[in-house]
Amino acid sequence: MDEEAAQVVKRIFTLCMEGRGPSQIATLLTEERILIPAAYHQKEGRNTPSQAGEKPYKWHQTTVAKILERKEYTGCTVNFKTYTNSIWDKKKRESPAENQTVFYGTHPAIIKVDVFDKVQELRRQRHRHAKTGKTSLFSGLVYCADCNQRLYYCTTRYFEKRQxxxxxxxHRADKEKCSGHYIRAVVLEKMVWLHMAEVIFCVTHYETHFRAVMERELRLASEDAIKVCRKRLAQAEKRLAELDRLFIRLYEDNVSSKITDERFTMMSSTYEDExxxxxxxxxxxQQEIEVQERQIENLEQFIQRISKYTDLQELPPYALRELVKAIYVEAxxxxxxxxxxGIHICYDLIGFIPLDTLTKEETA
Incomplete structure (x- = not known):
């Protein structure tokens, strides 16, 4: 492992976990005069397909984005990432994820798998950036408890932080569709921090009790979710088998001239789309069923994450992104x-934590 390069990669992932996008990270790395990959390879005497040029410290958001998407940093090898149409067409095209092959544990990991997965989830969220350039650590995490749509972060260059x-x-687009779920950023931060601090305290001081209550809650929720998913899965598989039979019958009807070629093309296209x-x-x-069946493993992973933050005195962006999946704000x-x-916090891996139930049972 190249330790110097690894530290830069870790810093890029940390900045992303703190809520910064590729362009913001690129700007910061440029300001800190960190060599871009091509310039670093040249300095180390390695071959590189591209030259650094006259600006060896000028990072581009595309470079940062590619680093954030590179799964090999988790210690795996990814094969068949590109393909060509034929031996005469030399142009390389990116293969879809399902056509790639991943071999795990082939080399030391720079980034933990759960951190990599969390970063991919964060990057799929579209964050609305304020025109002033100001950002909030909650951007992309806050939703309306009634309509489940995002809450916009609003500020001006004249606002103080408390405003x-x-x-x-x-509500902002159409006041009749949803009521005004307005909340000040400092109030939201205080409420979230108090809730997270209580969860951290509960796990730290009453881990056995927390595990027992959450296992019970997760098992009940998982059983219901798995039952619904399996019912829908059985229906989908039954319909797939029925479509196979319909394809055969449709082909036979076309061959025997019972239906025209145009009709056959239209119906077969409809069946294929379905x-x-x-x-x-x-x-x-199937993936959702697997996720639900791994809920107890997720609980253990969440407890391990919490154990890193036992001495927190404030709410750092990294901890927020690692522990919280979404925040729902009531009217x-x-x-x-x-x-x-009121607010409801959906924690990563385990969902909503019933603090009232935990507190009551602790004091009982």
């Missing part, structure tokens, strides 16, 4: 004469 806020994107979608659905349902309740608002 920045989040608002429901649906078949393709069903195969995708079957694969997704404010003013019936008591005071503005009260």
């Amino acid at each position: 920045d806020f989040f608002v429901c994107s649906t 078949q393709k979608q069903l195969k995708v659905d079957v694969q997704e349902l 404010p309740d003013k019936s008591s004469g005071k503005r009260r608002q």
Whole structure:
């Protein structure tokens, strides 16, 4: 392992986990005058397909994005990443993920698999950047509890930190479709930190009790989810088998001239489209069943993550991205004469944590 290069890769993944995008990371690396890969290879006397040119410290967001997508950093080897149409067509094309072959544990890992997977999930989320250049550590994580749409981060260059806020994107577009789920960023940060601090305390001081309660909750939720997924999977597989029979009958009818070629083409195209979608659905349902069956393993992994943050005194972006998957903000309740608002935190790997149940059983 090239330790110097590995440190740069780790820093890039850490910055992404803290909520920075490829362009922001590229700007930061340029400011810190870190050599781009081509310039670093030249310095080490290695062959490189491209030259660094006159700007050896000028990082581009495309380079950062490629590094963030490179699965080999997790200690595996990926084969068949590209292909050519024929021996006469030399142009290399990127192979879809399902056509690639991955061999795990072929060399020392620079990035942990769970960190790599989390980064891919973060990059799939489309973050709305404010025109001022200001960002929030919650960007891309906050949703409306009623319509499940994102909450926009709103700020201006004249706002103080306490004035920045989040608002429901649906309400902003059409006030009749959803009520105003408005919450100030500093209030959200305080509420999330208090909840996370309580979870960390509970795991740290009552790990056995936390594990028992969460195993019970996860098992109940998994059983229901698996039952629904298996029912849908059986229906999809039954329909796939039925489509195979329909294809045979359709072909026989076309051969015997019971239906025209145009009719055959139209119907077979319709069946093929349905078949393709069903195969995708079957694969997704099988993956969901596997995920649900691994819930107890996920719980152990979550507890290990929590153990790294036992001494936290504030909410760092990395911890937020590693532990939290989504935050749902309720509409404010003013019936008591005071503005009260609740949030629900969906934690990565294990979902929602019933703190009320945990606290009651601890004190019982």
